[in-house]
Amino acid sequence: MIAPLLSLTLLGLALGTLLGVAARYLRVEQNPLQGEIEEMLPGSQCGQCGYPGCSAAAAAVAAGEAAVTLCPPGGRALVEQLAAKLGVSVDLAAIQDQGPRVAYIHERRCTGCTKCLKRCPTDAILGASRMIHAVIPDACTGCNKCYEACPQGCIEMRPLPITVPQWYWPKPVPAL
Amino acid sequence: MKLFKIRGGVHPEDRKGLSSERPIEPIPLPHLLHVPLLQHVGAAANPAVHRGQTVRKGDLLAERQGVISAPVHAPTSGRVVGIGRYPANHPSGLSVPTITLQPDGEDRWSDALVGTDDPFALPPEEIAARVAAAGIVGMGGATFPAAVKLNLRQRYRLHTLVINGSECEPYLTCDDRLIREQSEQVLDGVRIMAHALGVGHIIVAIESNKPEALAAMRAAATGRAEIEIAALPTRYPMGSERHLVFTLTGRESPARGLTADIGVVVHNPATAFAVHEALRHGRPLVERVVTVTGAAIARPANLRVPLGTPVAHLIEQSGGLREAPARLISGGPMMGQPLPSTRVPIVKGSNGVLALTAQEVNRREPMPCIRCGSCVGACPCGLVPLELVARTRAADLEGAVRLGLMDCIGCGSCAYTCPAHIPLVQYINYAKGEMAARGRARHKQIETKRLAELRSARLEAAKRAKREAMARRKRQQQAKAEGETPPLGNAEVGTNAEARP
Ligand code: SF4
Ligand code: SF4
Ligand code: SF4
Ligand code: SF4
Numbered sequence: 001m002i003a004p005l006l007s008l009t010l011l012g013l014a015l016g017t018l019l020g021v022a023a024r025y026l027r028v029e030q031n032p033l034q035g036e037i038e039e040m041l042p043g044s045q046c047g048q049c050g051y052p053g054c055s056a057a058a059a060a061v062a063a064g065e066a067a068v069t070l071c072p073p074g075g076r077a078l079v080e081q082l083a084a085k086l087g088v089s090v091d092l093a094a095i096q097d098q099g100p101r102v103a104y105i106h107e108r109r110c111t112g113c114t115k116c117l118k119r120c121p122t123d124a125i126l127g128a129s130r131m132i133h134a135v136i137p138d139a140c141t142g143c144n145k146c147y148e149a150c151p152q153g154c155i156e157m158r159p160l161p162i163t164v165p166q167w168y169w170p171k172p173v174p175a176l
Numbered sequence: 177m178k179l180f181k182i183r184g185g186v187h188p189e190d191r192k193g194l195s196s197e198r199p200i201e202p203i204p205l206p207h208l209l210h211v212p213l214l215q216h217v218g219a220a221a222n223p224a225v226h227r228g229q230t231v232r233k234g235d236l237l238a239e240r241q242g243v244i245s246a247p248v249h250a251p252t253s254g255r256v257v258g259i260g261r262y263p264a265n266h267p268s269g270l271s272v273p274t275i276t277l278q279p280d281g282e283d284r285w286s287d288a289l290v291g292t293d294d295p296f297a298l299p300p301e302e303i304a305a306r307v308a309a310a311g312i313v314g315m316g317g318a319t320f321p322a323a324v325k326l327n328l329r330q331r332y333r334l335h336t337l338v339i340n341g342s343e344c345e346p347y348l349t350c351d352d353r354l355i356r357e358q359s360e361q362v363l364d365g366v367r368i369m370a371h372a373l374g375v376g377h378i379i380v381a382i383e384s385n386k387p388e389a390l391a392a393m394r395a396a397a398t399g400r401a402e403i404e405i406a407a408l409p410t411r412y413p414m415g416s417e418r419h420l421v422f423t424l425t426g427r428e429s430p431a432r433g434l435t436a437d438i439g440v441v442v443h444n445p446a447t448a449f450a451v452h453e454a455l456r457h458g459r460p461l462v463e464r465v466v467t468v469t470g471a472a473i474a475r476p477a478n479l480r481v482p483l484g485t486p487v488a489h490l491i492e493q494s495g496g497l498r499e500a501p502a503r504l505i506s507g508g509p510m511m512g513q514p515l516p517s518t519r520v521p522i523v524k525g526s527n528g529v530l531a532l533t534a535q536e537v538n539r540r541e542p543m544p545c546i547r548c549g550s551c552v553g554a555c556p557c558g559l560v561p562l563e564l565v566a567r568t569r570a571a572d573l574e575g576a577v578r579l580g581l582m583d584c585i586g587c588g589s590c591a592y593t594c595p596a597h598i599p600l601v602q603y604i605n606y607a608k609g610e611m612a613a614r615g616r617a618r619h620k621q622i623e624t625k626r627l628a629e630l631r632s633a634r635l636e637a638a639k640r641a642k643r644e645a646m647a648r649r650k651r652q653q654q655a656k657a658e659g660e661t662p663p664l665g666n667a668e669v670g671t672n673a674e675a676r677p
Pocket of ligand 3: 583
């Protein structure tokens, strides 16, 4: 009677300890979700979300501290992706997506102070001291950093121009 | 020859009688020609002329940029009066880079253009190169650079060239007329293309509602064993490449793949004609036949039009408008696109200008789907359009993709049969466009992420270098303070000390 009880208790204890130890030593340092979310974020580390960068933002989203709508440069497409990933529902129609925007420098007023150039997280601005600066739209994430930095106020955030091959029909307005 | 039956499809009223008996006519030159530099799939051509320059007909206006691109030539002699942007022949109403030419009225060909008497003596690469230099693109509307398709021989084992003379869109008659009136030249172009492709078998496929074109081709091909003329059943969308090849061979090419995968290359008769002109006479593609028709047109016609001619000029030459059209379309009624205005120019891919009356359009308000399944029966690709649209409406594009959204050829058969008048194709086109836009956004994100990482790495390296330099200076000052002699064996510190007096 005592032998099976004892052996089962011992077995239970041993396995329990093993699990406890394993949990301590094999612990996953980071929430794996965080990594996946970080992959989805634009990666421009612009800080518009209020976090120091995309990985901090991803951590906050993974921990449920931040809404899926946190990242303005990501736009509606990102919200949709994040919502699908986390299984939360959002009213997509309510999100104001201005569409992708990129910086544009009004050349006449640019003094070539290089302030914008130094702040751009993706090196999308071309220029040198006392030269007119210009933005490469393909590399600009629309993070607003240069816009805020320019002392001349000569940077404008413009909607990304659509070209003929990229244009497509809008979604039909449902009649019913 | 034995034909295979395609799945689905519809029988729209063909309405070809309006213009099919009207021979191809030349038209007087307009005051200005607006020649777009993007008349093809791929990269826009790059201007090779400057403002004020005089050009002869056939001179190069803009050269191609990259492999998937096509050059643009002067459609007549005259003066370049502008290089800028002009509204495109495209439903968006957006502008594209355009060269504006003022004709001098002489319409004189350049002297530099020379053809060859025996194109069959040229190596295949040379033919493809000449076709590329002539700016020839698929003239059935797809506008894919023709030379790229002629070079498929390098990557695929080809055996058959199919000439797609089905012209299955209602109203259009330009290919029909071209085959009837210039069958010799078309066939010559076809044979040159077959030579370039290295194939020994040619099928010229024409729908059976064009008996005269069939007869003309048969007459032109007599005595040539390698050429077969096929009378296709009249059914829309017979002209879709995949469906045409299936009808002729009974073999399916992969969805979204190339028919070259099963050894077949498809070209359009107007493209063949352009190849004939380019090889025999050295003439680049500067004009095409356009059908101007619809009940709102006073005198429907088939016109030979210099590229860049405004649509309004064509309508004028066809007797003007009988009444205000309910719809103006570039292309056929099934797959054509609304014209944003009549100012826009005719381009290499324009096969028709339709001015349809309200009666012809028969537009009605959409009603809810009654799940009748008509669209499923009509879809030639075996898709379930109502489901694709339901997913698209619910913003579940991934779901639509899983159901085969990307296999849709946009033929419009589903919307044509739908008794509830649901604009099925518009939903599908939106969904396809949105998916493409997402793909581009994803691509950009990957690129910008890489740029951001490169920059962080660079800043990090700069910071480290600074820290090290500071540490070094500190060490050096310490050494100075300790004894006036710097420790030997540290050359770096030594040189630094020398530099500073
Ligand atoms: S707003 Fe978006 S892109 Fe900018 S730091 Fe936050 S997560 Fe990254
Ligand atoms: S911050 Fe403004 S003024 Fe200075 S270089 Fe940039 S655009 Fe020019
Ligand atoms: S779903 Fe696409 S391929 Fe099928 S009938 Fe509609 S438009 Fe044509
Ligand atoms: S044809 Fe129209 S009404 Fe019928 S199932 Fe398709 S979408 Fe619905």
